[in-house]
Amino acid sequence: MKRRNLITYTTAAATSAVALPALSQTEPPQIKWRMTTSWPKSLDSVFGGVQRICDRVADMTDGRFTITPYQAGEIVGGLEVLDAVQQGTVECGHTASSYYKGKNPTLVFATTLPFGLTAQQQNAWLYHGGGLEAMQKVYADFNIINFPAGNSGVQMGGWFKQEIKTLADLNGLRMRIPGLGGDVMNKLGVNVQVLPGGEIYLALERGAIDATKWTGPYDDEKLGFYRAAKYYYYPGWWEPGATVDVLINLDAWNKLSTEYREIFQTAAYEANLNILAQYDFLNGEALPRLIEKGVQLRAFSSEIMQAAQKAALEVYEENASKDGSFKEVYQQWQKFREQVFNWNKVNELSFTQFSFNNPK
Template identity: 60%
Template sequence: MKRRKLLGYAATGAATTAALAACSNNTGPAVQGDSLPTVRWKMATSWPTSLDTLYGAAEFIARRVRELTDGRFTIQTFAAGEIVPGLQVLDAIQQGTVECGHSASYYYIGKNPAFAFGTCVPFGLNTQQQMAWLYQGGGIDAMNKLYADFNTIAFPAGNSGVQMGGWFKKEVNTVADLNGLKMRIPGLGGEVLSRLGVNVQVLPGGEIFLALERGAIDAAEFVGPYDDEKLGLNDAADFYYYPGWWEPGSSFDLQINLNAWNQLPTEYQEIVKTAAAEANVQTLAKYDVQNPQALQRLLEGGTQLRAYSPEILQASQREAIALMEEMASQEPSFKEIYEPWKQFRDSIRQWHAVSEFAYSNFAIAPVLQSIQSP
């Protein structure tokens, strides 16, 4: 494999995203005046501090809110487990234990399966399409109608880009190889793999390594090379699969207790939304810079990169479509989001087929050849 050539091409894409992140560099206060109140909030997160991009997104929001309010509005961030476990952030917000949190909506599909759309769904929207749906396609409003049932309002506050397909202790080439496999994977991706025979586990990021290393699970997915390396997953499994078809453009949310939100002055509400939007762009830019570098290190350290076989991808896509159609027929709130989302997906894919994808398929062909060469 021509690894250096592969990662050189990947870095080119990172530069484009990083340029977008440079759009917002103002650090001065946006509001001034003694009439504005002093506000102190706590933010629980789903991330350990070692994940400096995800946990860093929460810290970024807190810093920008403090800067833009000249120190009048401060938010103290807490890692997973410091106030509540990483998968109980929304519960803490709903109950008013904390005023806000940074998490992924699909962790809470047990409350309502439609929460998956706020993060991503299998074979769904890529990052650019997800942002278009959220900001201009009615996605934020649709998700906040759902969040309101849990006394919460939320705003996009980070995106990982398309994720990797996970770490495996042994190679998986056929659907039969998945049968009985114990794998950490949340969201609807886990539901799809369960239908293919996988024994699905849902664990917060900080617990994945020990479970994989000690054999409690046989495989695990998290985000991508940078975060996976931070968690040490490469020390627990040898085979690293792509693409992460269940997470083609994962969004993370700033979730806010609705009562606390309504008590904020309008000026502070606008600043919070601005800080979240900045974090959304900055987080994606960081991942697009960090992931190529981390993948290079992983490959040099002995990680075996593998592509999912067409058989696994095709079977997974069939099950994903069937699953979402079933959920839409059974759950009105899922159908309410799914039907317009599906129309948006089909429309933007038609456009991207003659724009983004046509260009990318040509430009990235040499990279694909280098990945597939021995």
């Protein structure tokens, strides 16, 4: 009896041994996606961050899930990323949500608001303050899920061909500036235009616009704005911590395994932190180079800053009165902003004021 049992067990083990190699040879299906972006490849900061997302996804899946990034214009224009992802022309895209405020003004919260949150505060709101859930609810209406995937930090105030000393100097100025910052500048008399990054320099150089904002010294130097405009203003009150997003078509997202979704989110999270750190490093190196090239740094006057803040609050209230989605997110965001500002007044503001005024 024992001998027969032994034969049975041995036979079963042998059968299993034969079956196991066959199972191990079953590989997960190869997934190939395309990611369109709002950026030219020359911006190795933000487009490099896009490439990093794609590389990390491939690395963490042993090459079974690959994503090919495309610069603005290769598949669709830089301001058409949301449409391409929504329609399934591509599986995913990398862009700034504020570009699409005309589709739903609430989308601007995913990027930033004038006089809003810094990069660290924005991340706190998105990851822990309910911000990401609120944005994903809005994006679901477009058959899209979004994740933060980069941040510029506090931006510069832009390039101007002439000095801007008073509010009167803004009247009639033609400026490239998207998002709610554009709405605020419009209230201040500016003729607002929205152009993708790759088209800005020629418009500025040929006089189609008088001023432009982009991000900061490193990218701005790459795009050559200093050759077309002399005056470089600060601070970029319209985007104190601008988040860029990766957008994924929900149908494509739902076909991914749980493991691949987690991998994608991890890659986006890494890019969100890394792009911000890289910008702080690169901008610190680039600003002195621009000054050596004859760029004139200028601070916006107190008159302009106060008028802009007043106009920003009016823009918020106007949008909240017309759009229920905007109002819902605005009230939640406003509560978070008050809380984090009160905390950062105590810890960060006191430290930075002393340290920056006493560097040695």
